Amino acid sequence: MRQALRTRGRRPSLLTTFALVSLLPVALLGFGLSQYLEHQVRGRAYADARQSAVLVATALQTQLTPYQFKYGLGQSDLIALDRTIGGLKASGVSGVKLWDPRGRVLYADDRASIGHRYGPSPRLRQALGGKVAAGMSSGDATDGWSGRTYEVVVPLRFGTGGRILGALELYLPYTPLSAAIAHDVRTTYALIGSGLLLLWLSIFRLVAGASRKLRRQAEENERLALHDHLTGLPNRSLFLDRVDHALRGSARTGGGVAVLLMDLDRFKEVNDTLGHHCGDLMLKELARRLSAVVRPTDTVARLGGDEFALLIPDVVQPDAGILLAERISRALQDPFVIDGLPLEAEASVGIALYPVHGEDVETLLQRADVAMYVAKETKTHYAVYDADVDNYRPERLMLVGELRRAIENRELVLHYQPKATLVDGTVRGVEALVRWQHPERGLVQPDVFIPVAEHTGLIRPLTRFVVEEALKQCRRWREQGFDLTVAVNVAMRNILDEEFPNELERMLEKHGLDPGVLELELTETSVLADPPRAKEILQRLRDTGVSLAVDDFGTGYASLAYLSELPVDEIKIDRSFVMAMDREEQQARIVRSTIDLGRNLCLSVVAEGVESAEVWESLVELGCDSAQGYFLARPLPPDELTPWLADRLPRRDLTAEVA
Structure with a gap:
């Protein structure tokens, strides 16, 4: 399509095509009509000539008798006919002959022909048979005239029975007849040509108007097809x-x-x-x-x-x-x-x-x-x-299929980082962190494959896997006497998924755990995609009994007024502020303000990224509730974290519970 927009051929327009195509049938129609009418004009001219000859024959019949055709004309008859024929010649007749039935010339304006017998011509035979015959003839010296003439032979009838006793042969000069025909033909051509031209121009005008309208419509359609109807910009x-x-x-x-x-x-x-x-x-x-x-x-x-x-x-x-x-x-x-x-x-x-x-x-x-x-x-x-x-680079997209297989084959593992109260260092819970030890790529960091999962829809099965594994491990620890809660990070798609609360309830019931052992951590930005819907689903999650925490607090853009309306129990100060609070006063003020905010909102406050005793003590002085970080423990796999917990946590008396 794009190539066609630029390489559109210079074809003739619709109007030009019509003008050329329609002109040919109009010209053919004009030619046909002209030929037909010319034939009609010639026919009418010849008919007029024949009619004139008939009238002359009728006039001459009054001066002739059957006796004269039988015995010939006397001198007085010839003189009388000369006077009559002279008047005819004055009106344009070239020559006259009278024939008897035997083909003998009774009279001719050329006296030398009188009395001669000639073989009957086809026209004479036709006239003696009772029909008017006519046709072109070339005069010669023997006829007494020269040049092209129009010859008409008319039968002469006498008596009540109309017996044919002879024939009148009349020669009319062709030049004036031809001139009259030519004049009439030219007039006919002019009328036909003018009429057809006017007709063609009228149709052309109609088509030209329609063509302009169609062209404007086509241009408008093309503009609409290539431009945005609201702004008029290219689409x-x-x-x-x-x-x-x-x-x-x-x-x-x-x-x-x-x-x-x-x-x-x-x-x-x-x-x-x-x-x-x-x-x-x-x-x-x-x-x-x-x-x-x-x-x-x-x-x-x-x-x-x-x-x-x-x-x-x-x-x-x-x-x-x-x-x-x-x-x-x-x-x-x-x-x-x-x-x-x-x-x-x-x-x-x-x-x-x-x-x-x-x-x-x-x-x-x-x-x-x-x-x-x-x-x-x-x-x-x-x-x-x-x-x-760019989470859509080819090398990252290759991870999609591998990540899907890793989730289906349960190749991902969870490490757990303890979270302790700052006042006495008691470990109250752990945060589950997913790890992927790729067979070829080695350890793939979560910040690489989790965005891929979020952008491809794999975040739902990934979250389901993490929650399932975390609850399973939490169940084991509780069976060993460790009263721990477990926190799992959830993404924007999870908290906008209306089925997610139901899935959590089913998994908690499957592992026989109280909802209070599970904490879901979400970021500020994850609730901003669709705040009303996020708030509704978060409330449903809260109603199931799980606790909610805002992770990486201070790095998002949610207003405090909006956060105060969310059904959360805890806020976690982002590690970027905590790790720098002992060196940068600005970061320390942010941490202090966040702790005060949590206290005012009746929320528990957890500091992430605690890596030194100095920061730990500073947080205690500021009134922070809990902390997690390398100073307490790195994220550890369950088989390493369990003995670590055994050294620091008192176990429930499982025998007493059994008794």
Whole structure:
């Protein structure tokens, strides 16, 4: 399709085709009509000539008698006929002959022919048979005239019975007859030609009007097919075509191309709160602002929803994409005034460059999309593609199949990191951390395969596996007398899965454990994808009896007001703040504020990443409840953690319980 957009052939237009095609049948029709009417004109002229001859014969019959045809004409008869024939010649008759039934000339304006007998001509025989005969004839000296003439032979009838006693042969000059025919034919041609021309012009005008209308409609349909109906910007098809064209041009010139993808942050809130009408007005204004910050050679397109794309062909500066992204950010600084209501807007922009990040349209768009979501997650407004954060790279996608097999074959293992109360160091629970010892890749870090699982749908079976294994191990420890809780990390897809609470209940029942032994840890950002739905499912989880904790607290973007509404029991301070609190006052203030916040919200506070006695003591002084980190213990497999627990934890008296 894209190639066809640029290489459309220069075929004749519909109007030109019609003009050429319709002219031929009109010309053929005109020729046919002209030939027919010319034949009619000639026939009418000849009929008029024959009628004139009949009238002359009728007039002469009054001067002739059967006796004269039998015995011949006397001198007085000849003189009388000469006078009559002279008058006929004055009116244009070239010659006259009278024939008797035997083929003898009774009279002729050429007296030398009188009395001669000639073999009857076909026309004379036809006339003596009672029919008028006519045809072209060439006069010669013997006839007394020369040149082409029109010969008419008329039978002469006498008496009441109409007996034929002879024939009148009349010669009419062809030149005036031909001139009359030619005049009539020319007139006929002119009338036919003018009429057909007017008819053709009328039809041509109608077709021309229809053609213009169809052309405008086709152009409009093409525009609609290649442009967004709301904003008037190029749509995805036209944008892909222009990117492809720019890439082929850059491949020849050695230049660069920048592709940018962007969408509005929290645009869904505008639609949900103010309605789609306001959302549409906002998109139209955004399209106007984007068009104002690009060059005439650049392209701004709307791909759908609130997603826009920009193309910079012939990139000269390596940072051209960044400069455009900054112009976009500045263009969005002024509020959008929609129906009198000012609305703030921010956008996330992802940038991919040819040939650095990809050499075809699909790759560049996919990598610009990855960069856009990095910008959205990091709140940096824009980001250039970075392969290190691309979960869709081929080498990472290869992990998908291997991870699926690892989950199905239960090749993953769990390590557990203890969590202790700060005041007395008593271990109250452990956090389950999944590990993957790949047979070829070695130890694959969770931050590599867990994002792959989250983006491919494997997070559900992975979470199910981790919870199942953690509950199984928790059951073993409790059977050994260790009263521990176990914490499991859950992802955004889990807390938006309406079936997840039911699955947890079934697994707890399967292992015969009280729901209170299980703690689910979730991040701030995981609840922001769909806050109402997340809150509903979290409440269902809380109602089952499991406890909920906000992990990596302080690194997300959820408001404190929203967090205060979540049914959570605990917040965990992110290790990045805890590990630096003894060196950086800013980090220490964040830790202190978080502990105070937890106390005010009646939430338990856990510090992650405690690696020194100094930090441990500082947390005790600040009133933090619990801690976990390398200072207490590294994550350990169950067979190593069990003896470690035995050295530090009192066991329940299992014999007393049995008794």
